[in-house]
Amino acid sequence: MTEVSSPPFTPRSIDHPREELGLFPLLRTMVRNPLETWPQPLFTEPLFWQRFAGRPLLFVMDPALIDEVLVAKAQVFPKAPIIRRTIGPAVGNDSIFTAEGAHWRWQRRAAAPPFRHATILGFVPAFGEAAARAASVFTDRAGETVDIAELMMATTFDVIVETMLSGAASFDTRRFGAEISHYFDSVGWIAALSILRAPSWVPYPGKRRARAGNLFLRQEMVRVIAARRARPGMTPDLLDFLIAAADPETGRAMTDEELADNLLTFVVAGHETTALALTWALWLIGNAPEVEARLLAEIAEVVGDGPVEASHVDRLVYAKQVVQEAMRLYPPAPLIPRIAAADVTIGGERVAVGTPVYVPVYAVHRHQMIWELPQAFDPERFAPERARALHRGAFLPFGAGPRICIGAAFALAEAVVILATLMRAIRFIPIGGHHPLPTIRLTLRPDGGMPMRVERRQTPISHQTGT
Numbered sequence: 041m042t043e044v045s046s047p048p049f050t051p052r053s054i055d056h057p058r059e060e061l062g063l064f065p066l067l068r069t070m071v072r073n074p075l076e077t078w079p080q081p082l083f084t085e086p087l088f089w090q091r092f093a094g095r096p097l098l099f100v101m102d103p104a105l106i107d108e109v110l111v112a113k114a115q116v117f118p119k120a121p122i123i124r125r126t127i128g129p130a131v132g133n134d135s136i137f138t139a140e141g142a143h144w145r146w147q148r149r150a151a152a153p154p155f156r157h158a159t160i161l162g163f164v165p166a167f168g169e170a171a172a173r174a175a176s177v178f179t180d181r182a183g184e185t186v187d188i189a190e191l192m193m194a195t196t197f198d199v200i201v202e203t204m205l206s207g208a209a210s211f212d213t214r215r216f217g218a219e220i221s222h223y224f225d226s227v228g229w230i231a232a233l234s235i236l237r238a239p240s241w242v243p244y245p246g247k248r249r250a251r252a253g254n255l256f257l258r259q260e261m262v263r264v265i266a267a268r269r270a271r272p273g274m275t276p277d278l279l280d281f282l283i284a285a286a287d288p289e290t291g292r293a294m295t296d297e298e299l300a301d302n303l304l305t306f307v308v309a310g311h312e313t314t315a316l317a318l319t320w321a322l323w324l325i326g327n328a329p330e331v332e333a334r335l336l337a338e339i340a341e342v343v344g345d346g347p348v349e350a351s352h353v354d355r356l357v358y359a360k361q362v363v364q365e366a367m368r369l370y371p372p373a374p375l376i377p378r379i380a381a382a383d384v385t386i387g388g389e390r391v392a393v394g395t396p397v398y399v400p401v402y403a404v405h406r407h408q409m410i411w412e413l414p415q416a417f418d419p420e421r422f423a424p425e426r427a428r429a430l431h432r433g434a435f436l437p438f439g440a441g442p443r444i445c446i447g448a449a450f451a452l453a454e455a456v457v458i459l460a461t462l463m464r465a466i467r468f469i470p471i472g473g474h475h476p477l478p479t480i481r482l483t484l485r486p487d488g489g490m491p492m493r494v495e496r497r498q499t500p501i502s503h504q505t506g507t
């Protein structure tokens with residue numbers, strides 16, 4: 041039973057088409073917002089076949105079948121080519137995110153050390169300091185309307201650079217974010233053209249801009265690697281681990297090109313997603329006074345007036361529930377695309393080799409067979425005893441199986457620390473009449489950003505963090 045007494049806040053949702061769209065409306069909508077092409081059966085049926093330009097594609101929404109695709113039969117369902125086509129130009133086709141088989145495995149092992157539990161807890165002061173800087177920017181702008189999405193991106197970007205690159209690299213954060221956005225904005229075109237089976241050289245609006253952006257991002261990474269080779273870091277960080285790694289099959293180390301691909305993967309995958317989780321969470325909380333009150337009470341009880349410390353993280357149980365519920369409604373990675381590498385049967389359906397098999401995370405998270413009042417914001421769903429009863433294929437903001445997000449625990453700890461630090465200092469007030477709709481740009485962004493009015497809370501917080 042939920043403890044929230046008034047009806048939970050239910051954000052406006054997208055009007056999904058009843059049936060699949062015809063080819064031209066499909067392509068037009070795909071370029072604008074691929075999420076609007078998802079038909080209603082994705083939210084009600086266990087499986088759904090869609091025909092894209094005559095080719096079948098299977099959407100899998102049933103949690104047990106999702107488990108089969110992503111976990112039990114993961115070997116049969118590698119990442120779909122659309123992943124390489126959409127993000128390969130940015131992060132390379134053989135990085136930890138895009139590679140398969142043995143080449144993926146050794147990169148995953150090489151990158152594992154910074155993501156161990158104890159190491160993550162050691163990053164808590166860095167999370168808190170980045171959040172405190174964001175809180176003081178909001179404090180300076182008290183009473184104004186601010187795009188909180190932009191500031192959350194800058195904050196989680198600082199965190200990635202500080203924790204994974206020992207803060208050694210100095211980047212032009214704004215330019216970096218802008219170039220990533222230019223690239224992500226062109227992804228709808230790439231998806232539409234791949235439905236038409238157009239070769240990758242076909243031009244589309246924004247392609248040259250996106251290419252130039254990619255080049256800039258890559259050059260930035262090459263600069264960081266060259267500086268590190270010239271002057272190694274003191275305490276080994278992600279880059280040091282990647283430089284030191286050797287492929288167990290060939291004994292070779294990563295080339296600078298491969299290092300750049302991987303660094304870019306971590307910087308892009310590791311900040312945009314967490315920033316979006318925080319952005320949607322702050323907006324949802326701003327619309328749900330009872331959730332806000334309970335969250336503030338927990339922060340006061342667990343953290344008190346001092347900085348958020350490593351020992352608080354696991355005790356901020358409700359804050360974690362809020363982040364999870366925000367990621368249920370607005371999963372930062374809304375789609376997990378796979379392809380059948382062999383003829384296979386899923387849920388009694390025969391799936392021929394080469395068929396794309398997609399897990400539409402956004403639809404699974406709002407599915408009528410899985411959730412009560414699926415559109416409502418209710419963090420109680422993730423109360424520990426209720427969360428344990430959830431099927432692991434029902435809630436997958438970080439994916440599942442061997443390719444599950446390597447940064448999941450890092451991201452959750454980071455989000456909880458930033459949320460607790462910000463909430464104590466600042467009130468985030470929704471703008472009347474502004475209902476941000478989610479739009480897929482690889483990740484799930486609020487269309488038009490997330491303008492909110494920011495106010496300083498009565499009791500100021502300490503802007504220092506402990507160690």
Ligand code: HEM
Nearest residue numbers: 137309310313314317372373437438439443445446447451
């Ligand atoms: C709320 C934050 C985050 C969300 C929602 C998220 C989501 C995901 C998802 C769904 C996948 C699996 C994709 C697939 O199976 O096709 C993934 C993979 C990955 N994520 Fe995250 N992620 C987040 C934060 C992070 C962070 C903080 C990092 C690193 C610092 C990171 C690095 C990666 C990498 C490297 C992969 C590829 C792993 C592999 O294929 O072995 N992510 N992420």
